[in-house]
Amino acid sequence: MSTPSERVIAVVTAGLTTPSSSRLLADQLAAAVHDELSTRGVASRTEVIEVRDHAHDLTNNLLTGFPSANLEKVLTTVTTADALIVVSPTFSASYSGLFKMFFDVLDDQALAGKPVLLGATGGTERHSLVLDYALRPLFAYLKAIPVPTGVYAASTDWGPNAATLRPRITQAAAELVATLHHDNPTKPDPFENPTPFENLLNS
Amino acid sequence: MQFGVFSVSDVTEDPTTGTTVSEGERIKAMVAIALKAEEVGLDVFATGEHHNPPFVASSPTTMLGFIAAQTKNLILSTSTTLITTNDPVKIAEDYAMLQHLAGGRVDLMMGRGNTGPVYPWFGQDIRNGIALAVENYALLRRLWREDVVDWEGKFRTPLQGFTSTPRPLDDVPPFVWHGSIRSPEIAEQAAYYGDGFFHNNIFWPASHTKQMIDLYRRRFEHYGHGAADQAIVGLGGQVFMRKNSQDAVREFRPYFDNAPVYGHGPSLEDFTRETPLTVGSPQEVIERTLTFREHFGDYQRQLFLIDHAGLPLKTVLEQLDILGEEVVPVLRKEFAALKPAHVPDAPTHASLKTAAERAQALETIEEPVR
Numbered sequence: 001m002s003t004p005s006e007r008v009i010a011v012v013t014a015g016l017t018t019p020s021s022s023r024l025l026a027d028q029l030a031a032a033v034h035d036e037l038s039t040r041g042v043a044s045r046t047e048v049i050e051v052r053d054h055a056h057d058l059t060n061n062l063l064t065g066f067p068s069a070n071l072e073k074v075l076t077t078v079t080t081a082d083a084l085i086v087v088s089p090t091f092s093a094s095y096s097g098l099f100k101m102f103f104d105v106l107d108d109q110a111l112a113g114k115p116v117l118l119g120a121t122g123g124t125e126r127h128s129l130v131l132d133y134a135l136r137p138l139f140a141y142l143k144a145i146p147v148p149t150g151v152y153a154a155s156t157d158w159g160p161n162a163a164t165l166r167p168r169i170t171q172a173a174a175e176l177v178a179t180l181h182h183d184n185p186t187k188p189d190p191f192e193n194p195t196p197f198e199n200l201l202n203s
Numbered sequence: 204m205q206f207g208v209f210s211v212s213d214v215t216e217d218p219t220t221g222t223t224v225s226e227g228e229r230i231k232a233m234v235a236i237a238l239k240a241e242e243v244g245l246d247v248f249a250t251g252e253h254h255n256p257p258f259v260a261s262s263p264t265t266m267l268g269f270i271a272a273q274t275k276n277l278i279l280s281t282s283t284t285l286i287t288t289n290d291p292v293k294i295a296e297d298y299a300m301l302q303h304l305a306g307g308r309v310d311l312m313m314g315r316g317n318t319g320p321v322y323p324w325f326g327q328d329i330r331n332g333i334a335l336a337v338e339n340y341a342l343l344r345r346l347w348r349e350d351v352v353d354w355e356g357k358f359r360t361p362l363q364g365f366t367s368t369p370r371p372l373d374d375v376p377p378f379v380w381h382g383s384i385r386s387p388e389i390a391e392q393a394a395y396y397g398d399g400f401f402h403n404n405i406f407w408p409a410s411h412t413k414q415m416i417d418l419y420r421r422r423f424e425h426y427g428h429g430a431a432d433q434a435i436v437g438l439g440g441q442v443f444m445r446k447n448s449q450d451a452v453r454e455f456r457p458y459f460d461n462a463p464v465y466g467h468g469p470s471l472e473d474f475t476r477e478t479p480l481t482v483g484s485p486q487e488v489i490e491r492t493l494t495f496r497e498h499f500g501d502y503q504r505q506l507f508l509i510d511h512a513g514l515p516l517k518t519v520l521e522q523l524d525i526l527g528e529e530v531v532p533v534l535r536k537e538f539a540a541l542k543p544a545h546v547p548d549a550p551t552h553a554s555l556k557t558a559a560e561r562a563q564a565l566e567t568i569e570e571p572v573r
Contacts, residue, residue, distance in 0.1 A: 195391065
């Protein structure tokens with residue numbers, strides 16, 4: 001359970017190998033966000049979701065229309081988190097199909113108003129705009145709030161270019177934390193507070 | 204408590220033989236299933252309404268009228284009637300006619316349908332789904348309850364001095380259930396009018412179904428129709444039975460694995476764990492069905508889906524024999540023993556007629572003496 005002041009950061013990473021470079025980037029982003037919150041005296045907890053672990057459940061959800069009990073828990077972790085860090089490998093000039101499936105089974109309003117840090121990985125730097133051409137529109141559609149700086153890591157960023165990756169991670173983490181002084185808007189629960197029928201009748 | 208079967212009327216290849224029945228054969232099979240349901244002592248047969256292949260049930264009152272002529276006790280119902288894309292005037296007329304022909308053995312379940320293109324095919328917009336269900340049903344109620352209706356709304360041409368004929372049998376409109384899987388607005392609608400609420404829970408986990416039914420019950424009480432546990436609840440169920448559990452699983456698995464709705468997805472084992480699907484012995488079906496009451500409270504109607512996914516008619520009729528001989532008699536006894544006296548049965552034409560006469564008599568008594 002999170003204490004009232006504790007922030008929960010959900011990390012959704014869709015790498016396929018174990019370990020994957022997407023997970024590597026996700027961990028660095030999560031650590032940077034955690035550190036940034038710590039320096040501001042804010043406690044935080046990170047919940048990491050490896051989409052691969054839920055691949056069958058996601059397919060089943062698409063086919064049957066409802067999540068398994070396990071997947072439902074994971075989806076709730078994401079929708080109730082204070083902020084998200086998402087990382088996808090770049091496949092065929094976009095996020096991976098598995099990554100998209102995770103967001104396809106969420107209700108289209110489930111991430112409205114949620115701060116999101118966008119991350120992607122790829123073999124070469126040539127795909128780096130996947131962040132802004134693929135991930136950003138997806139989260140704009142979902143009415144989430146992607147922070148301005150996204151982080152793309154190519155293979156070379158784990159070696160000779162590491163020094164140039166680091167400041168981007170720090171910058172993106174700071175931007176995500178800056179959005180967190182807002183309280184998350186609480187969404188009305190339509191089962192707790194249904195629209196009175198007279199309003200439906202007269203609308 | 205009422206027990207029955209409901210059909211979605213799908214024409215699906217039998218995956219074990221590769222054969223597909225014709226539309227004509229499927230229509231005749233549905234009729235045979237309904238007649239068998241009466242023969243084995245079930246209470247309700249409900250047909251879906253669809254306007255696209257592979258479904259044959261586009262014209263429910265024609266089918267139900269044909270069945271009515273050959274049955275004596277069976278209640279004829281729908282699962283569901285498309286309140287969104289049908290003209291409420293035509294629903295009022297068709298079902299009042301059916302009610303007369305069937306001697307009152309008719310009720311309806313309103314639904315919004317699950318096929319997107321049906322909306323444009325019938326000149327509507329799917330984005331108005333809820334608004335159509337609300338407006339059309341409000342008009343339908345008036346057409347059945349007021350002899351002359353003046354009406355103007357958003358979705359249909361206005362009516363001036365309109366009388367829907369025939370008037371409902373004995374001036375008692377058919378009882379209406381509202382079916383919805385996930386829209387709290389429809390549970391709210393059912394509660395507002397004191398109508399029944401049916402949750403077709405067969406593809407859904409109990410936690411989800413409970414959320415909808417609890418909302419309906421709470422709001423039923425809020426609108427003054429009785430206590431929450433007196434609200435009129437119906438549930439779906441999906442079963443396949445053989446004497447031995449393993450035989451049932453072995454025989455049903457190919458149908459499950461290739462079924463139109465969930466085929467090629469979760470395993471039979473996963474799906475039976477997460478949803479009400481029960482594949483096994485009659486005793487297992489009895490035990491599973493009794494858990495519905497534990498989850499959702501005492502309820503009034505239990506409909507089973509037994510005829511989809513290409514199952515041959517012969518097999519379906521065997522399922523009805525098992526239901527009628529081994530399952531439903533036990534469930535009737537068990538549910539009746541558990542149900543508190545203040546929880547009502549599902550309304551029927553007879554009970555609604557008695558209630559209306561009683562209300563009328565009270566009104567006459569209370570009228571001041573002049």
